[in-house]
Amino acid sequence: MNILHEFEYFKPKSKKEALELVKSKGSSAKVLAGGTDLIIQMKEKMIKTDAIIDISDLEELKGIKCEEGKGAEILACTKLVDIEFNADLKKKYPALTYAVSQLGSNQVRVMATMGGNCCHSSPAAETPAPLSALGAKVVLASLEGERELAIEDFIHGNRKNALKEGEILYKFILPEPVKKSACRYGHIGLRNAMEIDCANMAVNVELEEDKATIKNVKLVMGSVSIKPLVSEAVPKVLVGKKLTDELIATTGEAAQSEAKPISDVRASAEYRKDVIGALARRLVKEAYEAAKEA
């Protein structure tokens, strides 16, 4: 009757014990954070594992620190629902809390974690694009110590990331948003909830003192490449300029020129390209307007 491949179950009681287990079990084990991706993959026989290391209830890996002027730290096993409804995060990083609110369903967000969403490293994941646009870093922990990586260097490709044997994703570090900047997130899927994005995007715009000239822009696309795609073309179009309708149109084309989507059950590559253009035009405008008020 068992539909899951047999495995041994471990529930470490501390971060240290978790790290010891992750090291001793090596590639024979999988880490369970929320299970909303892992258990499905096990049911689908995409993953066969001999051991599960359940860190879902490890309080040492949960928590949000978000103080005025000091950015934020989100521990990897923090449940998505706790991020979605955190008032301080919502105020400072609305693009991230919005992206989280659009992931899965309420039940999924109660169970799933941001660490899991990033470690699963699906090209269609919701949180990597806004995290990258916001300049977030991840801290990976092992018994040997910790190392820090930019989120876009952490995710290497479809289901591939920088985690080495013996390492877990420990926390996210978000820098304090600079003055006169704003970040916005958008996505297109086939329905409102429980969909997998056919494309998503986050745009962070920073303005000069004049509140009109674009000083910096970071546009990150999801689900159109094997990993979150940071646009190189869009900053070339926008930096040093004041936003006009013509520039908005060029921005859409620039993002489209870089996107390398595939056709699959969710959308054709052609449609995804259209979506990328639309998202880029919409989000650049929204972030620009919001940055004026920031």
Add this chain to the structure above:
Amino acid sequence: MKKQIIKLDINNQIYEVMVSPTDLLVDVIRKQIGLTGTKKGCGQGDCGACTVLIDGKAQLSCLMLAIASEGKKITTIEGIANQETGELHPLQQSFLDHGAVQCGFCSPGMILSSKALIDENPQPTEEEIKHALEGNLCRCTGYVLILEAVESYVEALSKGEV
């Protein structure tokens, strides 16, 4: 595979069950404990039929290992009616009064997701109710009636009628 005895706290009752690590909570609740109000739909976390409350929050028992649920407070649809009198929970009654039930397969999940929301936010807006219920699918297209049933309960609650 090594089976072990675990204790599950379901509807304020402790059940000792023999499980293997691979056993999913939904199967243990339905087959070993015999509480079949919790439904098994897609088995992928998409439909919400298997929703139970764990420590008061709506979660998917088809993606939860039974062994990982030890030490938590689990509430199934059977656990929200009055245990002594058998009287339905006013939210359940509201579903009946509004005809928000057709085939009934989604109802336990719908009711538990609504309950989790209202326990935390007794005055949710229509948008908040929709957001909280977006992980519960109804294939009899009864969403309007379901929404009305939840809103009516919220209103009764605010007037102190229930």
